[in-house]
Amino acid sequence: SQTIHQWPATLVQPVGSPLSLECTVEGTSNPNLYWYRQAAGRGLQLLFYSVGIGQISSEVPQNLSASRPQDRQFILSSKKLLLSDSGFYLCAWGGQGESEVFGPGTRLTVL
Amino acid sequence: SQKIEQNSEALNIQEGKTATLTCNYTNYSPAYLQWYRQDPGRGPVFLLLIRENEKEKRKERLKVTFDTTLKQSLFHITASQPADSATYLCALPPNTGFQKLVFGTGTRLLVSP
Numbered sequence: 001s002q003t004i005h006q007w008p009a010t011l012v013q014p015v016g017s018p019l020s021l022e023c024t025v026e027g028t029s030n031p032n033l034y035w036y037r038q039a040a041g042r043g044l045q046l047l048f049y050s051v052g053i054g055q056i057s058s059e060v061p062q063n064l065s066a067s068r069p070q071d072r073q074f075i076l077s078s079k080k081l082l083l084s085d086s087g088f089y090l091c092a093w094g095g096q097g098e099s100e101v102f103g104p105g106t107r108l109t110v111l
Numbered sequence: 112s113q114k115i116e117q118n119s120e121a122l123n124i125q126e127g128k129t130a131t132l133t134c135n136y137t138n139y140s141p142a143y144l145q146w147y148r149q150d151p152g153r154g155p156v157f158l159l160l161i162r163e164n165e166k167e168k169r170k171e172r173l174k175v176t177f178d179t180t181l182k183q184s185l186f187h188i189t190a191s192q193p194a195d196s197a198t199y200l201c202a203l204p205p206n207t208g209f210q211k212l213v214f215g216t217g218t219r220l221l222v223s224p
Contacts, residue, residue, distance in 0.1 A: 032210065034211065042216060043200070043214050043215060043216035043217065044155070044200070044214040046211055046212075046213075049211055059211075088152075090154050090155075092154070094210060094211075098143060098145070098160060098204065098210065099145055099157040099160060100155075100157065100202075100212060101157070102154030102155050102156070103154055104153060104154055105152070105153065105154050107152070
């Protein structure tokens with residue numbers, strides 16, 4: 001069966017520090033992959049999606065970037081975090097029909 | 112772009128009652144609509160998908176309706192239980208282009224024993 005992993009589960013980082021969140025998927029090949037952010041009390045905001053290795057589409061201009069170095073690996077990065085980057089980051093893959101399967105998420109707090 | 116409206120206020124009901132959550136959308140009518148459940152600190156979990164040519168879809172105690180005239184979907188949980196307490200999100204696909212869902216902000220359901 002398909003599973004999706006994210007790490008770390010929680011992260012506290014100072015403003016201006018770099019960020020790297022990793023997402024890996026098992027049990028599927030060539031999945032569509034997504035990064036979302038969910039701010040406190042708000043909905044899911046799509047940040048990036050990818051249809052294949054090296055193919056990244058950005059939805060929202062920001063100081064974040066994404067990369068897909070391998071078929072089942074999706075990485076979210078930042079060179080310098082802002083306070084506004086705090087939130088719950090979710091990786092998801094699409095492939096079971098039209099639905100999306102979400103990972104467990106990473107809670108990021110920028111201080 | 113699509114705009115989705117879900118009641119931001121929490122819905123409080125008693126155990127055993129039927130919970131009804133609403134999802135309204137503007138602009139184009141989507142080919143389908145999805146409902147997800149999200150527990151605190153966890154990622155959303157897919158529950159049901161209903162297509163534009165389906166009026167109603169059921170899964171165990173869950174029932175979803177889709178009214179393309181009203182641009183509305185209703186999500187019902189019958190015989191609700193405290194374990195049903197969670198936030199429920201509706202999601203729609205784009206009108207054209209790449210497959211990426213647009214999510215509502217969700218409605219929190221609290222079922223009291």
